[in-house]
């Protein structure tokens with residue numbers, strides 16, 4: 266390379282925060298205004314090294330299928346036929362449709378659907394949330410697909426949703442239970458798997474409880490305990506049975522920090538319902554041998570401190586709240602909360618929206634939603650440390666939006682939905698029971714989608730507004746469960762006619778004649794948000810690209826409450842960890858009991874439907890994608906085919922060999938994809954990783970293998986998304 270060409274190359278630091286929950290440092294090489302290469306962190310430990318997806322980001326920025334211009338639907342909705350229009354026409358259409366629908370049906374008929382995209386502070390859904398709220402309001406959703414079950418139970422038990430300790434603290438554990446958690450694939454916190462690998466090297470015993478022998482187990486665990494999906498609460502109660510009957514609980518901890526141990530123990534021992542939750546009882550439910558349950562219980566109670574990492578995957582099941590409550594109770598009765606090497610076993614990842622463990626300044630805020638003002642609270646909602654709970658009765662559960670569109674007020678929903686505005690979400694692909702969503706979206710009068718690509722959802726839009734990528738704008742992000750701040754520096758100008766979310770909001774507000782929508786530039790916003798951050802100054806933070814917060818010791822959640830219970834009570838009504846939760850008792854809902862219980866799931870092995878559909882489907886998060894993002898990137902796709910994993914025994918019974926194309930189906934839908942046959946999944950369970958792009962053929966068979974053609978839109982009583990509760994059949998095609 267010539268000297269001249271060399272000098273023209275520039276490197277710019279930025280941070281990837283692509284909806285996997287990780288935050289990873291990128292060093293982009295730019296030449297002649299184009300990204301030529303992407304490297305990652307080579308700085309001091311802990312390094313925040315990027316995965317295959319971020320390193321392939323160049324192919325995303327320059328993807329041939331990137332949306333380049335605003336689009337207007339021309340064919341039937343959903344067929345994906347569009348024509349190019351100007352920004353002016355696109356925004357004018359959105360503004361006038363919003364006006365028309367609001368005037369005809371009221372503001373509650375406008376549904377706002379949003380999600381992560383990139384997890385950052387400025388260019389998020391909040392821009393449009395503000396726009397819709399300021400212009401009359403909208404119907405919003407409640408229920409986090411990720412971890413509503415964990416949120417609900419964490420607030421019941423601890424009064425707080427942000428409960429994830431620093432993962433470097435795992436090196437202080439003596440025993441780690443990796444429960445439904447595979448951080449080698451589903452990232453959530455950068456370096457989680459790295460600390461687990463170090464823990465293993467240090468000789469700390471790690472046991473994985475999961476229907477799959479996943480890569481994290483292969484790398485870090487000494488033992489794999491296969492478990493039938495949806496039965497976790499039973500084994501956790503049986504572990505408590507062993508601990509309580511053998512007096513292994515931490516009495517001092519229980520007396521000082523918890524309430525309701527007696528009622529909880531009564532249930533565990535069967536004094537309240539006549540069924541002792543013995544290991545033998547749990548064996549028949551979970552498929553785990555009673556002796557294994559008993560030895561896990563003894564090890565967990567005696568090898569202290571012990572970390573029960575309760576993943577959120579098992580919580581995305583029918584009655585997932587009970588699993589999370591049961592996990593928390595086990596951590597509490599063994600005194601593993603608020604101590605180094607322990608784990609509150611609540612929600613296994615934290616949201617930066619909680620500013621955990623440090624605060625940044627506030628970004629754009631809605632200023633209040635007129636549609637929610639004065640609405641009564643939602644039934645069975647629990648309030649507390651988790652502003653994102655959405656306790657307003659004017660909201661609709663995120664999974665129920667299609668049902669609400671189809672049935673409206675007559676079906677008991679708070680509104681008749683006519684228009685949907687979608688930002689940073691591939692709703693159709695990612696929410697349960699896709700075929701029902703298709704029907705619902707066809708019924709809407711108008712749909713607007715802000716997108717980078719022609720997703721399954723964008724195909725159902727009337728207007729598509731092209732958004733840029735984080736390489737084309739400035740932003741700030743932070744580690745979910747890691748003491749880290751990342752500057753997201755703009756690397757190149759916006760491609761084609763794409764715009765940032767803030768630019769779209771400003772332009773649309775102007776079209777709608779909204780005054781006072783925004784008075785700051787991108788930079789003014791970011792400087793304001795950064796002000797409260799711990800770094801020296803914004804300019805050096807931006808230049809360096811990141812700030813790794815130096816901590817004297819690993820962060821421990823609830824340490825203050827444990828060290829000083831008088832001065833720092835838990836933020837529950839009792840000030841203690843609630844093994845028995847009066848707020849749940851007051852709900853008088855048999856499926857939201859005040860102490861954790863095992864409640865048998867629908868679509869489990871004993872459901873009569875299992876005769877027709879005998880296999881339990883789980884839909885995991887793949888390392889190949891961040892949900893649907895990156896599935897269209899060739900460098901990623903060539904690594905491995907999207908496939909359904911089936912146990913060799915189940916495959917043999919169906920004459921299926923590794924690599925065969927199979928049909929996976931139930932009454933809700935069907936897909937055709939390759940089978941991966943092995944023994945890394947327990948018999949009776951099949952896995953279709955979520956996030957593959959829906960691509961139906963003329964008979965409605967999804968060739969894309971989108972998990973949600975099979976999942977159910979039935980919501981758990983506490984709000985958990987039930988994407989790991991579905992029965993299916995598999996056959997060779």
Ligand SMILES: Nc1nc2c(c(=O)[nH]1)N[C@H]1C(S)=C(S)[C@@H](COP(=O)(O)OP(=O)(O)OC[C@H]3O[C@@H](n4cnc5c(=O)[nH]c(N)nc54)[C@H](O)[C@@H]3O)O[C@H]1N2
Pocket residue numbers: 283284380381382383388410411412581688689690691692695696697715716717718720732733734735884885886891892893894955956972973976988
């Ligand atoms: N069956 C099943 N379904 C699931 C799950 C499961 O486990 N099983 N998991 C659920 C969970 S936990 C979640 S969080 C949801 C996620 O569901 P989604 O959030 O809907 O999934 P994403 O693929 O992240 O969709 C974000 C979309 O925003 C678009 N986008 C628009 N603007 C931007 C931008 O500025 N930046 C970025 N990065 N993207 C933008 C992206 O192109 C992408 O299409 O899926 C849920 N669905």
Ligand SMILES: Nc1nc2c(c(=O)[nH]1)N[C@H]1C(S)=C(S)[C@@H](COP(=O)(O)OP(=O)(O)OC[C@H]3O[C@@H](n4cnc5c(=O)[nH]c(N)nc54)[C@H](O)[C@@H]3O)O[C@H]1N2
Pocket residue numbers: 284285286410411412444445446447450451452453474475476477479492493494495496497576577578579582883884885886887888889890891892893956989
């Ligand atoms: N690469 C990548 N990383 C991601 C994401 C992504 O799409 N891609 N998504 C991010 C987001 S938004 C989220 S919410 C998180 C999700 O993170 P998780 O929920 O932790 O991820 P999953 O892979 O769905 O589930 C974790 C494990 O739970 C197991 N499991 C499923 N059902 C059960 C059950 O009933 N019992 C037990 N014991 N185990 C069960 C699965 O086999 C899997 O090994 O991941 C985040 N990280």
Ligand SMILES: [Mo]
Pocket residue numbers: 410411412
């Ligand atoms: Mo999620």
